[in-house]
Structures are given as C-alpha cells and as structure tokens.
C-alpha cells in the first residue's frame with residue numbers, strides 16, 4: 001500500500017475568496033475518490049496515471065486492491081479519505097448514497113472541494129450544492145459523458161456546474177478524466193444537460209437500430225450501414241445548428257425543407273419498414289409529431305417548429 005505524497009505547493013484549499021498561487025500549476029494534487037465501481041475505478045486509475053497522489057475508498061473494500069497495486073493509498077473509512085485530500089471526487093450509485101457518505105463528514109469537509117460525478121436529477125444536484133454551501137464546502141456537480149473505457153481521453157466531455165473557484169483551481173487535475181466543460185454556476189445544469197444528452201443518445205440509438213434493421217433486411221451489414229450513418233450524423237448536426245438559431249428566435253421558416261415534405265418522406269420509410277416486417281413504432285411516433293404541426297397549420301415551416309410539440 002503506498003502512502004499519499006505531500007502536495008508540492010500550497011494547501012489548495014477552497015476559501016471562497018479567490019484562487020491561490022498554485023491554482024494553475026500542474027503539480028501533483030492529492031485527490032480522494034469515493035466509490036470504486038466501474039466508473040469510480042476508471043476515474044481513480046486516470047488520476048494515478050497522471051501522477052496525482054490518489055486515495056481511494058469503497059464500501060466493498062476489495063475493489064480498492066487493483067488500484068492500490070497501481071499506487072493508490074487505501075482509506076479504510078470515508079473520514080480517512082476526506083482527511084487525505086482537499087479534492088474529493090465522489091462517484092457512487094445515486095445521490096442518497098452520496099449524502100449518506102458525506103453527511104457525517106460535513107465538519108471535516110469544510111474548506112475542501114467535493115466533485116460529485118454521480119448521476120442524478122437537477123433537483124438533487126441543487127440540493128447537494130445548497131447543503132455543501134451551508135457547510136462551507138466547495139461543490140461541483142458533474143456529468144460524465146462517456147463510459148469507463150473513455151475516461152482519460154480528452155475527446156470525451158465531462159460536464160461541470162457549480163462553484164467557479166474550485167473549478168478554476170482543479171481544472172488541470174480534472175482534465176485528466178476528460179475535457180472539462182463548464183456549464184456555469186447553477187449546480188443543476190450538469191444533471192440537466194446529462195439527462196437531455198442521454199435522451200438524445202437514446203433517440204439516435206433508436207433511429208440507428210431501426211435503420212440498421214431496415215437495411216439489414218436486404219442484406220446490408222450493420223458495419224457497412226454505420227459507415228454511411230456516421231457521415232450522415234455530421235450533416236444532421238449541421239442541420240441542428242441552423243434549427244437551434246430558429247428555436248432561439250422563435251421563427252421557423254421552412255426555407256430548407258418543410259414539414260409537409262418530411263411527412264411525405266417518412267411515408268416511404270414506413271412503407272419500406274412494413275414491407276420488410278420491421279417494427280415501425282419509432283417512425284410512427286415521428287409522423288404523429290409532424291402531423292400535430294401540420295394539423296396546427298404549420299406544414300410549411302421547418303422541422304424546428306416541432307419544438308412546440310415538446311413544450312406543452
């Protein structure tokens with residue numbers, strides 16, 4: 001079992017007043033990781049790989065062993081883990097578990113920073129931020145936008161929201177996990193974006209699986225279809241950029257393609273699917289949404305008009 005190395009400069013403690021001299025250095029920074037499930041273990045491994053003295057704690061202690069073999073210090077208790085570092089990263093199942101772990105340690109956490117990378121709701125995140133502020137604890141809420149194998153790769157985003165100063169202070173340390181994206185001071189925003197982005201992912205997965213089943217029915221392999229789909233998604237992202245401007249302006253000119261034209265086009269998708277015995281629930285849902293806009297007299301508008309169908 002290794003011991004925690006001393007910080008090379010300053011305490012790094014959050015005092016709520018501004019950054020200290022070692023804020024932007026890349027010196028080793030002590031970090032404690034609470035929760036060593038699939039994700040927590042990947043986070044701890046990334047800190048270790050970057051040379052940050054890492055203390056680990058998990059409810060089931062055996063999960064710490066592979067990390068201790070790689071140089072982590074093992075904390076037998078949450079209190080020990082909190083005492084070891086000014087930066088505490090938490091990644092457990094849910095927010096009730098986070099509070100159960102941190103609640104009894106509130107006095108010891110004062111002046112330190114908690115980075116909560118556990119998935120939860122915006123309301124839970126805001127409540128946690130309020131609790132932390134009430135105890136003089138720096139708080140960042142995070143949304144990890146990748147899976148454990150993606151940790152340590154700056155191609156992937158980790159969303160942060162909450163206190164500005166700890167984020168500025170620890171940004172270089174947190175950057176070893178993935179590209180840190182600052183969503184601002186409302187601690188609920190990381191969870192809100194996370195939920196929305198997962199919804200987007202499931203919609204894309206659904207559309208991709210439907211299309212893969214459709215093309216696969218005529219012998220196209222998933223790999224061949226996906227090569228083309230990958231390029232198409234970039235074009236779709238380009239469409240979204242233009243439609244986002246329309247949504248923010250509240251005007252939906254159908255200058256590129258109208259909803260009427262897309263109602264006709266989705267008919268071909270439904271026909272092709274029915275002819276091949278492919279489940280058509282997803283495209284029918286899209287058709288239903290498009291028809292609601294057409295029925296309201298907006299068939300000549302762009303697809304962005306459908307935002308109104310979601311804002312009931």
Ligand SMILES: NC(=O)c1ccc[n+]([C@@H]2O[C@H](COP(=O)([O-])OP(=O)(O)OC[C@H]3O[C@@H](n4cnc5c(N)ncnc54)[C@H](OP(=O)(O)O)[C@@H]3O)[C@@H](O)[C@H]2O)c1
Nearest residue numbers: 035036037038039040059060092093097118119144147148
């Ligand atoms: N895996 C992913 O791809 C991914 C991606 C983004 C975000 N996340 C989020 O990361 C968090 C952890 O996910 P995971 O994939 O690491 O899950 P996991 O492998 O199931 O690990 C869950 C962790 O939570 C701990 N835990 C559960 N209940 C606890 C409690 N009451 N008290 C203390 N510890 C408790 C477990 O401890 P034991 O080992 O003792 O059971 C374990 O360390 C979740 O919020 C998840 O949504 C995961």
